[in-house]
Amino acid sequence: MSKAVVLGAAGGIGQPLALLLKCNPLVKELSLYDIVNTPGVAADLSHISTPAKVEGFLPADDGLKKALTGADVVVIPAGVPRKPGMTRDDLFKINAGIVRDLATGIATVAPKAFVLVISNPVNSTVPIVAEVFKKHGVFDPKRLFGVTTLDVVRASTFSAEVLGDVSLAPSISVPVVGGHSGVTIVPLFSQSSHPLPKDFSESSLQALTTRVQFGGDEVVKAKDGAGSATLSMAYAGAEFATKVIKALNGEKGIVAPTYVNLNADKEGGDALKKEIGKSLDYFSTNVELGPEGVAKIHTLGKLTSFEQGLIQTAVPELETNITKGVSFVETPKL
Numbered sequence: 001m002s003k004a005v006v007l008g009a010a011g012g013i014g015q016p017l018a019l020l021l022k023c024n025p026l027v028k029e030l031s032l033y034d035i036v037n038t039p040g041v042a043a044d045l046s047h048i049s050t051p052a053k054v055e056g057f058l059p060a061d062d063g064l065k066k067a068l069t070g071a072d073v074v075v076i077p078a079g080v081p082r083k084p085g086m087t088r089d090d091l092f093k094i095n096a097g098i099v100r101d102l103a104t105g106i107a108t109v110a111p112k113a114f115v116l117v118i119s120n121p122v123n124s125t126v127p128i129v130a131e132v133f134k135k136h137g138v139f140d141p142k143r144l145f146g147v148t149t150l151d152v153v154r155a156s157t158f159s160a161e162v163l164g165d166v167s168l169a170p171s172i173s174v175p176v177v178g179g180h181s182g183v184t185i186v187p188l189f190s191q192s193s194h195p196l197p198k199d200f201s202e203s204s205l206q207a208l209t210t211r212v213q214f215g216g217d218e219v220v221k222a223k224d225g226a227g228s229a230t231l232s233m234a235y236a237g238a239e240f241a242t243k244v245i246k247a248l249n250g251e252k253g254i255v256a257p258t259y260v261n262l263n264a265d266k267e268g269g270d271a272l273k274k275e276i277g278k279s280l281d282y283f284s285t286n287v288e289l290g291p292e293g294v295a296k297i298h299t300l301g302k303l304t305s306f307e308q309g310l311i312q313t314a315v316p317e318l319e320t321n322i323t324k325g326v327s328f329v330e331t332p333k334l
């Protein structure tokens with residue numbers, strides 16, 4: 001039984017994510033923090049007849065500190081979402097500072113908590129959290145995760161559509177590796193639990209891959225200025241948080257793609273760097289979770305030449321995104 005904290009809990013993701021965590025029997029305490037509205041959200045959720053005790057906190061009266069005290073798992077969906085025409089990197093200007101400040105709170109109050117970063121641009125915000133933790137001398141790469149589960153969820157859903165049977169979606173597992181923005185999102189359909197049809201053409205594979213890579217844009221466009229994916233993200237965030245909590249409670253054999261610091265498992269991380277041909281510090285890949293967080297970083301395995309090409313396109317953009325996050329904390333210029 002764990003204490004989960006949501007930072008940004010009154011937002012479009014935060015509220016449904018908090019609902020799903022309140023309904024999770026593994027959550028004993030749920031603390032909700034935001035700059036607005038958390039007392040109301042917490043009061044509302046607290047009437048649900050599940051065991052988790054819910055409390056809401058605002059910045060006044062040391063709210064962040066109170067929310068984080070005793071935290072096992074901290075999920076961060078705080079920050080602004082995209083509008084049509086924006087890239088995730090366009091959010092850096094605002095979200096980098098928000099994530100840095102929240103990370104400072106976690107590093108100070110709950111340095112051992114598992115930190116799950118949803119705020120975009122994930123490729124850069126995860127390094128920001130790491131650098132803040134390093135500054136406080138409490139960085140443990142095993143405990144920091146960029147949440148890329150929505151890409152995995154989309155790959156399952158879109159594969160099921162292609163296979164003509166949407167009921168398959170929950171059982172389809174496609175590793176999605178790289179990062180979480182556009183071309184850095186690399187679905188490995190050749191490793192799907194449910195292979196694509198034998199006569200699936202190269203152009204259809206390209207279209208399916210592009211749909212996963214730009215699935216976020218599909219939602220941003222449909223919402224037409226009212227934000228980005230919230231409900232599907234809450235579902236994905238709760239899925240991933242549940243995996244982390246289960247692993248923390250000692251459940252074995254839990255593997256999920258997530259964006260991690262490759263020093264979390266030196267052997268696996270080094271092997272992965274060799275595979276991608278670049279010494280990046282962060283990459284999303286299948287990770288085995290354990291009670292201490294990252295237990296094992298899996299390598300990518302056998303790739304098709306199409307997938308190798310996708311990785312080679314992803315790597316330079318990822319490198320730029322990572323450097324941007326790291327240097328923001330080293331020398332803040334914004």
Ligand SMILES: NC(=O)c1ccc[n+]([C@@H]2O[C@H](COP(=O)([O-])OP(=O)(O)OC[C@H]3O[C@@H](n4cnc5c(N)ncnc54)[C@H](O)[C@@H]3O)[C@@H](O)[C@H]2O)c1
Pocket residue numbers: 007008009010011012013014033034035036077078079080081082091095098101102117118119120121122147148149150151180227228229230233
């Ligand atoms: N990783 C992913 O797959 C994924 C998917 C969807 C969205 N996102 C990202 O998640 C973030 C949130 O999206 P949303 O739709 O929930 O946005 P939103 O605007 O609906 O909610 C964000 C919440 O953050 C709060 N907030 C702002 N500054 C804060 C601070 N300093 N401390 C605490 N809370 C603060 C706001 O008050 C708001 O309630 C965006 O950056 C978005 O791009 C990531």
Ligand SMILES: O=C(O)C[C@H](O)C(=O)O
Pocket residue numbers: 081082088120150215216217219220228229
């Ligand atoms: O697309 C976005 O900006 C939000 C999120 O990263 C997504 O993938 O839906």
